[in-house]
Amino acid sequence: MYLTKALLSEIDQPGLSVNERAVLRCRLARHLEEAGDYDDAREAMADLWQGIGARPMLEGLDDETKAHVLLRVGAITGWIGSAGQIEGAQETAKDLISESARMFAELGKRKKAAEARSDLAICYWREGAFDEARVTLKEALAEFDECDIEQRARALLRMALIERSSNRFNEALRIHNQAAPLFDGITDHLLTAHFHLSFANALKHLRATENREDYTDRALIEYTAAGFHFEQAGHTRYQACVESNIGSLFGIIGKFEKAHEHLDRAQMLMTQLKDNVHLAQVDETRARVLVAEGRLVEAEKTARSAVLRLEKGDEFSLLAEALTTHGIALAQLHHPEQARAALERAVTVAEQAGDSEGAGIAALTLVEQLSANLSAEEVCATVDHARVLLEKTENTNTVRRLARSAFQALFLTYSIAAPSDWTNFSLKQALLKYEANVIKQALKDSGGSVTRAARLLGFKHHQSLISLISSRHKELLKVRSEIRKRRQHLMSHPKRKKKGDDKLKLPK
Helix, strand or coil, X not given: CHHHHHHHHHHCCCCCCHHHHHHHHHHHHHHHHHCCCHHHHHHHCCCCCCCCCCCCCCCCCCHHHHHHHHHHHHHHHHXXXXXXXCCCHHHHHHHHHHHHHHHHHHCCCHHHHXXXXXXXXXXXXXXXXXXXXXXXXXXXXXXXXXXXXXXXXXXXXXXXXHHHHCCCHHHHHHHHHHHHHHHHHCCCHHHHHHHHHHHHHHHHHHHHHCCCCHHHHHHHHHHHHHHHHHHHHCCHHHHHHHHHHHHHHHHHCCCHHHHHHHHHHHHXXXXXXXXXXXXXXXXXXXXXXXHHHCCHHHHHHHHHHHHHHHCCCCCHHHHHHXXXXXXXXXXXXXXXXXXXXXXXXXXXXXXXXXXXXXXXHHHHXXXXXXXXXXXXXXXXXXXXXXXXXXXXXXXXXXHHHHHHHHHHHHHHHHHHHCCCCCCCCCHHHHHHHHHHHHHHHHHHHXXXXXXXXXXXXXXXXXXXXXXXHHHHCHHHHHHHHXXXXXXXXXXXXXXXXXXXXXXXXXXX
């Protein structure tokens, strides 16, 4: 509040040049933007910008000031477009911020160009284009020096956000641990609050995917710290986000009454702020809690509300997530055709946004929820599509789900080719045969690495896979022999290695 008054006072000072006044307006707008007051931030730029969709008025400004104005207008466009779910806003924001980054770079202002790329990465993240966001942030981080503490801290938090959105929760946790020392010297309540909130979210997701019960209390401590610092910073929007995430955590651990209490508070605050995207996220979270409770009719209605809100904007990854939750509710209500339409759309939306992980999870969900309503060929095709989409996943729970679905697809494949004469059929032998096929496929997909194949199959230790091969599938021992021969050959003749030689050729 004090900084806002001080900047307003400076802006009103007579004798300021056009460039000086514009830079002060950008500083005020950034301060309001960081506080979540997006409409006030837009008003702060009113003399230079007429609003979303309009190009800022740059006449009479020098090049550096033009770059500042373009950056601020682009960032505000992204935030308002997200909160209001305004179609095309993220593309407009990207164009403006990219132009700003180019101008700063041409002027030799590499750190300002890096700050612009950090804001650009958030636009990519909103659209679900996580790979582009990741690359853009790495470029930005490379430009900051050790003394640029706040800039590095902010960029690392954004990197952790992208990894968490990509379901790479352990990587997100590693980034938080890397960033933690930076916050020892940061007194800004808002930036500190974002650190605690982001750290808590990583712990919450790891609690769910890896069943780490010890992370529950740690996550709640971090959420409490985040709430305190957001309150000190006067940031109502993110206080609501804290409430929503606590509600999600309580839903995960089965404390449904507490979950709804926190989600009610989040919904009330987001309604007051007219923040449609966060309201949709609250609805999607509540729908997942309702599914867990078995309140399926309410879950379907709530998930449908989230989908309808998100369809109006550019947050395609969030839309795919809401469609997936809606598909689950419809499937469990025994509406297979509607469920399939929702889940197939979730796959398409996520793929088009560049969110391979989200698309793969939607495809897996389609098999898990509706396999009884799909032909064997459709199940196999969907599982194979999911396998390609999830090729780079580091989420152990997703890997386990993929392995279960792959086994189901293989078994269905066998059932298609099953002979009409069942005289000599043995279920035990059939299961052993397909267990061997799954192991062989995992070895192929891991490039012949037993350790990685064990992870793909959901084993905690690769020795378990070696023991299984040795006891039940001795024919696969030849695979290990070929791995050793190949490695020895590459080590002794490094110059003879050709592209593709690192992949093990398995016996047919």
